[in-house]
Amino acid sequence: MTTGSGGRVDxxxxxxxxxxxxxxxxxxxxxxxxxxxVRRGTPLKGASGLGWLFSAPAFTGLLVFVAIPIxxxxxxxxxxxxxLVSPFATEYVGFENYNELLFEDGVRxxxxxxxxxxxxxxxLFVVPMQTAIAFVLAVILNNKFLKGKGFFRTSYYFPSITxxxxxxxxxxFLFQTSGAINAxxxxxxxxxxxxxxxxFHNALxxxxxxxxxxxxxxxxxxxxxxxxxxxxxxxxxxxxxxxxTWTSIGTFMLIFLAGLxxxxxxxxxxxxxxxxxxxxxxxxxxxxxxxxxxFFVVTIGLIATWQVFDQIYATNFGGPQKTTLTPAFLTYFxxxxxxxxxxGAAIAMLLLLVIMFSTFLQRRFIKSTGER
Amino acid sequence: MEVxxxxxxxxxxFFALIFIFPFVLVLVSSFKTLxxxxxxxxxxxxxxxxxxxxxxxxxGLNTESVRIPRWFLNSTVVTVIATLGRVxxxxxxxxxxxxxxxxxxxxxxxxxxxxxxxxxxxxxxxKFLILKQLGLLNTYAGLIxxxxxxxxxxxxxxxxxEQLPDELIEAAAIxxxxxxxxFSRVMLPLAAPGxxxxxxxxxQGIWNExxxxxxxxxxxxxxxxxxxxxxxxxxxxxxxxxxxxxLAGTLITTIPIAIVFFTFQxxxxxxxxxxxxxx
Numbered sequence: 166m167t168t169g170s171g172g173r174v175d176x177x178x179x180x181x182x183x184x185x186x187x188x189x190x191x192x193x194x195x196x197x198x199x200x201x202x203v204r205r206g207t208p209l210k211g212a213s214g215l216g217w218l219f220s221a222p223a224f225t226g227l228l229v230f231v232a233i234p235i236x237x238x239x240x241x242x243x244x245x246x247x248x249l250v251s252p253f254a255t256e257y258v259g260f261e262n263y264n265e266l267l268f269e270d271g272v273r274x275x276x277x278x279x280x281x282x283x284x285x286x287x288x289l290f291v292v293p294m295q296t297a298i299a300f301v302l303a304v305i306l307n308n309k310f311l312k313g314k315g316f317f318r319t320s321y322y323f324p325s326i327t328x329x330x331x332x333x334x335x336x337x338f339l340f341q342t343s344g345a346i347n348a349x350x351x352x353x354x355x356x357x358x359x360x361x362x363x364x365f366h367n368a369l370x371x372x373x374x375x376x377x378x379x380x381x382x383x384x385x386x387x388x389x390x391x392x393x394x395x396x397x398x399x400x401x402x403x404x405x406x407x408x409x410t411w412t413s414i415g416t417f418m419l420i421f422l423a424g425l426x427x428x429x430x431x432x433x434x435x436x437x438x439x440x441x442x443x444x445x446x447x448x449x450x451x452x453x454x455x456x457x458x459x460f461f462v463v464t465i466g467l468i469a470t471w472q473v474f475d476q477i478y479a480t481n482f483g484g485p486q487k488t489t490l491t492p493a494f495l496t497y498f499x500x501x502x503x504x505x506x507x508x509g510a511a512i513a514m515l516l517l518l519v520i521m522f523s524t525f526l527q528r529r530f531i532k533s534t535g536e537r
Numbered sequence: 538m539e540v541x542x543x544x545x546x547x548x549x550x551f552f553a554l555i556f557i558f559p560f561v562l563v564l565v566s567s568f569k570t571l572x573x574x575x576x577x578x579x580x581x582x583x584x585x586x587x588x589x590x591x592x593x594x595x596x597g598l599n600t601e602s603v604r605i606p607r608w609f610l611n612s613t614v615v616t617v618i619a620t621l622g623r624v625x626x627x628x629x630x631x632x633x634x635x636x637x638x639x640x641x642x643x644x645x646x647x648x649x650x651x652x653x654x655x656x657x658x659x660x661x662x663x664k665f666l667i668l669k670q671l672g673l674l675n676t677y678a679g680l681i682x683x684x685x686x687x688x689x690x691x692x693x694x695x696x697x698x699e700q701l702p703d704e705l706i707e708a709a710a711i712x713x714x715x716x717x718x719x720f721s722r723v724m725l726p727l728a729a730p731g732x733x734x735x736x737x738x739x740x741q742g743i744w745n746e747x748x749x750x751x752x753x754x755x756x757x758x759x760x761x762x763x764x765x766x767x768x769x770x771x772x773x774x775x776x777x778x779x780x781x782x783x784l785a786g787t788l789i790t791t792i793p794i795a796i797v798f799f800t801f802q803x804x805x806x807x808x809x810x811x812x813x814x815x816x
Contacts (some may be wrong), residue, residue, distance in 0.1 A: 175797050184712060211602060215716050216639030223630035224645060225688030230664065231652050250664065267736035305545045313549075319802075320553045323560075328745040329785035330764040335563055337771070338780055409556070472656045475747045479768045485785045493658040500662045501755070515661045520656055 238517075241510045248506025250275050255507075262511040267387075275388035277515075280490040281482075282389060286398035287473060290406045291413075292466040294458070299414045303421035304447075318422070322415035329412070329475040336408040337480060357404040361395025361486040364403055387502070399488035405476050413469075424458030425451075434450060467523040471516065492516045542648045559779045560791075567594045567785040574780050594781025598789070602773045605786055607759060608766040612790075613746060615681050615762055620739040622685035624732060631694025632720055636706060646695075652688040657748055675757040678751060684743050690735055697731030698724065737797060744794055763790040 242262055246255045266277050302321060310454055324332060339345045340357040347354040369375075381392040398406060428451065436446040452459075474493040477483060483498065484488035490498075492512055500509030565581050566574050573587035585589040598605040633639070634646055664683065665674070673679030701724060710720040725732070747764040754760040761769070767786050771778060 214639075216633045216637035216642065217631035219637065219720075220642075220645055223626040223686060223691055224648070226626070226682070227648070227652060227688060227691075229667065230683040230686050231660065231688065232648065234660040234663035234667065235655060237666060238659060241662065241666075248662070298552075304548070305549055308542075308545060310542070311545070311549075317553055318547050320556045323554055323795070323798070325796055326741055326745075328747075328764050328767075328787075328790050328794070329747075330643065330747055330768045331790045334767060334771075334783055334787050335559055338563070338566070338784060339559060341778075343575050343578060348578045382546045415556075468656070472658050474658055475764075475768075478747075478751070479771075496658060496663055497751075501665075501752070506662050510662050513662065517659045519658070521654070524654065 224364065225341065228455045238510045238513050241507050242514050245401040246427060246447050246505050246507040246510075247504045247510075248500055249504055252506075258507075263515075266508065266511055266515070270388060276487065276490065276495060277492070277512060278387035278389045279393075279487050280492045280495045282394055283398065283402055283488060284471060284493075287402060287406055287409075288467065288470040289484050290398065290403070291409050291470050292463060294406075294410045294434040295413050296462055296466060297415055298410070299417035300421050300455075300459070301461070302414070302427055303418045304451075306418070306422060316459075318419070321418055324412045325415040327412070330479050332408060332412050333476045333479040336404065336411075340404050358480055359485050360400035361484075361488045362400055363393075363488075364400065365397030366392075368397075390429065399485070401485055402483065405473075405480060405489060409470075409473065409476060413466075417466070420462055421455070424455055428454050464524060469521055471520050471523065492519075517527060538720060540788055563784045563788060566752060567783055567788055568592070569594075571779060571781060578688045591781070594779070594785045597779055597782030598785055603770060603782065603786070604758070604761075604766065605763070605789055608761050608763045609789065611680075611760060612762040612764075614677070615684070615750075616740055616743045619681050619684040619743050620736060622681075623687055623690050623739050624736050625734065626685060627687065627690035627694045627719070628725060628728070628732065630691045631696075632698050634691070634695045635698035636701075636703070636724070638664050653692065661748070664749075668753055673753075675754050677760065679753045680760060680762070683753070684746065684749060687739075690739065691697075693735055693738075694728070694731060697728045701727050724771075725768050730804070733801070737804055740797055741794055815816055 220356050241252050243257060243259060244252060244255045245258045245261070246252045247388045265271065265273050267274065302317075306317060306410075322451050337358060340347075342354050342356045346357070377392040381395075382390050385391055386394065432454070433446055433450055436450045437443075441449065465495070474497070477489055477491055478493040478497075481489055483494055493516060496509045496516065499512060500506040503509075542778065562579070565583075568590050569577075569583045570588040570591050570593060573584050576587060577584055584801070597603060634642060634649075668674045668679045668683070671679075673682065705723055706719055709723045714722065714804060745764060746762070747768065748758075750762045750765040751768075754765070758766070758769075763786075767783075767790060770786065
């Protein structure tokens with residue numbers, strides 16, 4: 166679900182806590198809907214006109230508001246269009262916008278490179294963190310002797326159904342200079358959402374490396390110095406990483422829980438009878454059986470994290486010093502604030518490629534491990 | 538064994554605190570004075586030295602720039618109409634895809650699968666363009682209409698209708714029911730679990746939707762929904778943030794969804810199953 170609106174996946178998966186949730190591991194797990202046998206067929210004879218009559222309203226809307234927009238995005242990305250006039254009155258410029266974004270020195274390429282850098286670190290932190298914590302919580306919750314399951318499940322899941330904007334405001338409140346986080350944590354108070362220092366940069370400072378090697382500052386890739394590339398997410402971005410992880414753990418925990426409940430007890434018991442320790446059973450039986458669910462969670466995690474937008478908008482509009490700028494936000498910013506809509510469309514197309522590529526890689530991986 | 542159990546509870550309680558405490562703090566802080574929030578950020582009661590409990594935050598919710606009642610109304614109107622439209626149209630299309638035979642059906646279903654994979658941020662610019670061309674920019678219609686059409690909703694309803702037996706349709710036909718009567722009187726009631734699941738998912742998704750209102754009503758603050766209004770709130774205050782008001786605003790945005798959530802928890806099962814299918 167979107168992780169975030171629709172498929173936008175801050176709220177990637179609409180799901181809720183129920184102990185007897187059906188297994189979702191199999192690709193074809195159908196939603197249960199009554200005592201009837203599953204039957205696939207098309208029994209209405211002579212109803213071809215009716216079929217169109219029933220489908221037409223929904224599909225007309227999808228065509229106008231989803232399908233045509235995809236084609237339009239591709240089309241305007243090849244034109245010289247500011248967004249202020251009609252795109253039909255503009256000039257065709259071929260791949261000029263892409264060329265400017267990817268190969269020409271300048272602020273546009275630098276902005277894109279910075280946004281990719283930022284989003285890369287965001288993905289690198291959020292996906293493993295949310296997957297691991299959700300998995301651990303699901304494994305503990307799956308213990309049948311545990312009391313208060315419903316309470317824990319509900320409290321973990323609740324942030325997932327809350328508005329992304331509301332959660333962002335709550336985190337801005339908690340992480341402000343005089344806020345709760347600084348009051349609880351030892352050390353000096355910092356203004357989290359206003360801090361542009363890279364985490365790795367800070368860590369190197371702690372072990373005494375204050376000045377980066379000169380060649381790393383003087384040289385770079387796509388207009389961003391090597392030192393900037395490796396500086397890690399800024400403190401501000403890290404606060405957003407924490408907030409998104411906090412929001413999405415519940416959804417993924419529920420998906421893991423459903424997967425765990427589909428493992429027959431007899432399998433794990435058999436391993437124990439054969440003399441496996443609890444840890445061995447977990448590592449050699451449970452984890453392999455959970456692989457499809459893990460890949461599913463990682464996939465929708467990847468797809469969602471490359472689209473992060475709401476939290477960027479509601480915090481600092483990409484600041485401080487562009488360290489929370491992401492490609493999704495840059496698309497919006499170039500189009501609606503900078504009046505360079507064709508450039509925004511080109512970024513959107515590049516983003517689509519990245520997301521499709523992530524999906525494709527994951528699907529391939531699932532297939533190859535599934536066949537083993 | 539005992540040690541592991543205790544350890545398990547410690548982890549669970551630790552995380553429960555992490556998830557619950559912020560909401561409690563938000564609730565309490567909505568009723569504190571600003572100096573109190575500044576001085577005692579973690580304290581769960583109002584300090585009499587700083588004025589004790591106050592309704593200042595709540596009073597700030599309806600001013601010239603903060604129009605929470607209006608945004609609440611807009612959110613409600615958008616959510617109700619868009620959800621009803623989405624559920625109705627998706628049921629019809631899902632029923633046709635599951636139970637009718639007509640040329641082009643495979644293409645329509647293929648389109649659904651492709652559209653499911655397209656992220657919303659990619660469509661911002663052309664959506665804006667289309668709304669503008671149709672004269673729907675900064676109108677209720679433009680705010681609502683695009684949210685009605687959702688590929689996932691059609692996909693979900695198709696899955697539900699496929700599980701109903703064909704014999705019911707044949708029996709209805711023998712009894713002389715028209716195609717519409719068969720759909721609305723026989724099949725739709727039987728798909729109730731699916732309808733409820735889709736309704737709840739849609740209510741949650743549309744109520745929390747931010748991206749679409751952002752581009753659909755850019756020049757009309759009176760048409761903003763709660764998430765859009767809240768997101769632009771901070772900018773309108775500048776340096777001094779009236780946190781008690783802002784937090785009260787987030788609470789008001791959260792409470793309706795919380796009520797839906799706690800009332801219909803069990804119906805979300807279908808949602809979990811559906812995500813499995815979607816993957």
